Amino acid sequence: MTLAPGIYRDLSDADYHADPCDHPSLSSTLARTLLNQSPLHAWTAHPKLNPDFEPVIKKTFDIGTAAHSSILGRGGDYRAVPENLLGSNGAASTKAAKEWIAEARAAGITPLKAAEVDQIGEMTDIAMKRLADHGVTLDPEHSETVVIAEINGVPCRAMVDNAPPDPDQPLYDFKTCENAAPDACLRAVMKYGYDVQARHYLDCWKAVTGEDRVFRFIFQEKSAPYEVCVVELLSDTLMMASKKTARAREIWGNCIRTNYWPGYPDGVVSLDLPEFFHGKWLERESADADHKQRYGRDVLDAVGRWQAPAAMAGE
Structure with missing residues (x-):
């Protein structure tokens, strides 16, 4: 075509x-x-x-x-996998279910569980209402x-x-x-x-x-x-x-x-991370330094004491 x-x-x-x-x-x-x-x-x-x-x-x-x-009202069909083909736990894991699914996909049909078909119905109803509001x-x-x-x-x-x-x-x-x-x-x-x-x-x-x-x-x-x-x-x-x-x-x-379709560049690629990425670390450094100046100890010391077994046990 x-x-x-x-x-x-x-x-x-x-x-x-x-x-x-x-x-x-x-x-x-x-x-x-x-x-x-x-x-x-x-x-x-x-x-x-x-x-x-x-x-x-x-x-x-x-x-x-x-x-x-x-x-959209157009496109491939979808159907529920017959419940009698499902496993005892409701999964489409049986040989019969897998064969049914393969045949459905080959025919352009989207296989779903019954609950998923109901879900599509709910989605459609809500979408139509919300779009009508617009x-x-x-x-x-x-x-x-x-x-x-x-x-x-x-x-x-x-x-x-x-x-x-x-x-x-x-x-x-x-x-x-x-x-x-x-x-x-x-x-x-x-x-x-x-x-x-x-x-x-x-x-x-x-x-x-x-x-x-x-x-x-x-x-x-x-x-x-x-x-x-x-x-x-x-x-x-x-x-x-x-x-x-x-x-x-x-x-x-x-x-x-x-007819030349190149992939990624040859050789070693040198990368420099963007400023905002470095900025996050600089903000953390500044906050840690401020904590140390204000309380006289490293923030890690405070975290360590809070996580100590005695502190966690409420002692």
Whole structure:
């Protein structure tokens, strides 16, 4: 399958991840891999470049995958492992259960326990209510919209979780997490490079449609109360992210043209830890010196006496 630049609403998840472009294309995940690791890591993770490529399947992804399908109304199916196949302790450890799970995954079905299926139902109900409070409706007809674009001669692709047809509406990406508090969402954006994801999606969308859209993340917790936080990155963050996506495309284009995919630098790498790291130790030194000047003894002496057996026994 090879697709020309455009918007596609009926492409399967498997076909998208297999890369439906004429030439190996750059996704947001690969862009982050290029920037945070190396071209060699990106080559290894690309199904058209690496002849030994195998998709990564982890049990930890299952709740997120199933919630994604349920809330967006499109995507792979999920089902509970039949209880009669489970072990006496309720674990999917029997031969029959393992065979059922393997067959389900081969068919593109996410295997869950019955309690996890109920959990997905609760998450969906709460997400829909909270999104309605924000005036957000996720139309399944516009979920998992695939964008194939060419930007500065570099083939790019993105799968937008939900792309309302109204150009005044944002593009949405849904993510499950442990903590959806705003500060935790901020840390997740920095840790996982979601700023690059947002900019890559917006770049692809504009290259095909000419539209300047807003981009929002929907974070939902995977444990009760399954709270939801909708996040929009501000313009300064997206401007900086545009520098990163441009650099990722430049690296990708060069590697494709030269077929040279370097890993980490050769030789010994010299590292100097940042000032804030050294600052923590300097703060501790200052506090210890202040304690000694004020009380006439080292802080370690006070800690040692407090931890002594006699002190701990209350003697």
